[in-house]
Amino acid sequence: MSHLSWKELFPSKLSFVIFVSYILLFVGQVFDPTTYYLLLQLRVVVTGILFQVIFSKTLSRKQWLSLIILTFGCMLKQINFTEDKPSNQKSTSFDIGLNGVFILIQIFCSCLAGVYNEYLLKKQGADVNIFIQNIFMYLDSIVCNVVLLTVRGNLLSAFTYNSLVKVFHYKVLLVMFNNAAIGIVTSFFLKTLNSILKTFASALELILTAVLSYLLFSIPIYLNTVLAIATVMFAVYLYSQNPVSNPPKASRPDKSDQASLIKSEE
Template identity: 60%
Template structure:
C-alpha cells in the first residue's frame, strides 16, 4: 500500500482546519438536539427552529459578503446571477427535507445510531459523484467504500451476552423510511451543491452563493411550515406544538440554531475546497466521536461491535486517502461552460 498523499487529500492551507471544524460542528449538532429533548419529545416547534436557523444563516452570509463589498453590489450580483439563484432551489428543497427529518429521527434514535444509519449514503454518493463530475473512482476507492459500509452495518448489529441471541438494535418502522429519505436528500443535495460551487457558480463569491441557498431554503421552510400546520396531528410527527412562541428564550434552542448555522457556512467552504466523497468520510469519523461523547454524556454503552466498526471505518478512510479525488475544474472548462449558458 502506498503512502498517504496528504497534500492531495487536503490541497488548501485551511483544508484540514475546515475538515476538523466540519466534523466537530456535526457531532455537536446531534448531541445538542438530543440534549434539548424531554423524554424523547421536543417542547418546541422544530420547523420554526429550522426556519429561524436559515434566516440566521442568510444574515451571517450577507454580513460576510458586505464586509468586503458594498450592499449595492449585492443587489447587482443577485440580479446578474438570478439563474444561479433559481438553480439553488433544488438543493434547498432537499436540505429542507433533510434538516426537518433530522429532528424527527434524532427523537427516535440516539445520536450514534442515527449517524450510523446515515452512513449508507456512501455508495449512493460515490455513484452520483461519478455521474455528475465524470470522476471515476478507482478499485481501491470502491473497496474502501465497501469496507466503510460493512463497518457501519457491524455497528448497527447488537450481540447480546447470550451467544444464541443475535439481533439488530432497531426495528423496521416509519423512521427507517425517513432515514432513507434523508440519505437520498443528503447525497443529491451534497453533490448538486458541489456542482454549483465548482461549476456554474465557480466564479461567484461563496458568500453570495450561500445567500442564494439560504434565501431559497427560507422559502422552502415557510412552505413546509404552512403545510405541516394544516395536516392531522397523527401525521405531524412532532412538528406541531403550542410552545413555539418561547423558543428564542431557551438556551438549548439558541445553541442548536447557532451550531446549525455554523454547519451551513462551513459546509459551503468544505465543498468549495474539498469534495463530497471526503465529506462522506468526515461523516463516518463523526460516529466515532459521537459514540464516545454519548457514552460520557448520555451513558449510552459502547459494545464490542462499536469498536470493530470504528476500526473498519478508520481503515477505510486511510485506504481512500491513498488516491483522493481532486475535483477542481480548470478555468478553461469553466469559461466554456459559461459560454454555453
C-alpha cells in the same frame, strides 16, 4: 456580479431536494432505530454513484472498495452484539415495503443535495461569493418552511409570543449558531475538497463520539463500536492511498481586475 444569473444565486432545485429529504425524515418513525440507521449508511455508496454522474468522473477500484468498507463499518456501529433485545421492541427486519422505498428516496435526496451543492460551489456558481450562495440557499429553505407551515395551518401560531420566547431561549440559540457554523464550514469543505471526503469525515465522528462519550460521560465502548472504529480507520487508510481529486474551477476575474491587468501589460 452582473454576469451571474438568478439560477446561480438562488439554487431552488437544491433547496427543494433538501426540503423533500427533511420531510421524509418522518418515515423513519415506523422503523426501529437499528434498521433505520443501517439503511441510512447506504448514503456512502449513493454519494459515490452521484459524484460519478454529476462530475463525470470515474472512481477507481480502490476508492470504491474504501467506500464499501466504510459503509460496512458504519453499519457495524448500529448492531448490538452484547445485549438481548426486549420483547416489546420492534424487530430488526428488512421487510420494509413502501416505507423502505421512502427511506431510499430520502437517502437519494440527501446525497444528491450534498453532491449538487458541491457542483454549484465549484462549477455553475464558482464565480459567486460563497457567503452569498449560503444566504440564498438558506432563504430558499426559509421559503419552503413557510409554505409547509402555511399548508399545515401553523404559520400564525409559530410566531406567537410564547413560541418566539421558546425559540430565543439561550440553549436553542446555541444550537442555531452551532448548526449555522456547521453549514458554513461544510460549504468551505465542499468548495475546496469534495463530497466523497466529506463522507469519510462524517464517519470519523464515530471515533470522536465514542472516545469523548467515554471520557466525558463514562459511557462504555462496546464490541460493535470497537469493530466499527477499526473498520472505519482501515477504510480511511485505504482511501488515503488514492484520494479523489476534484479541484474548484478557476474563478473569472472581475472587470476591474481585467482593466488593471491590461494597464499593467501596457
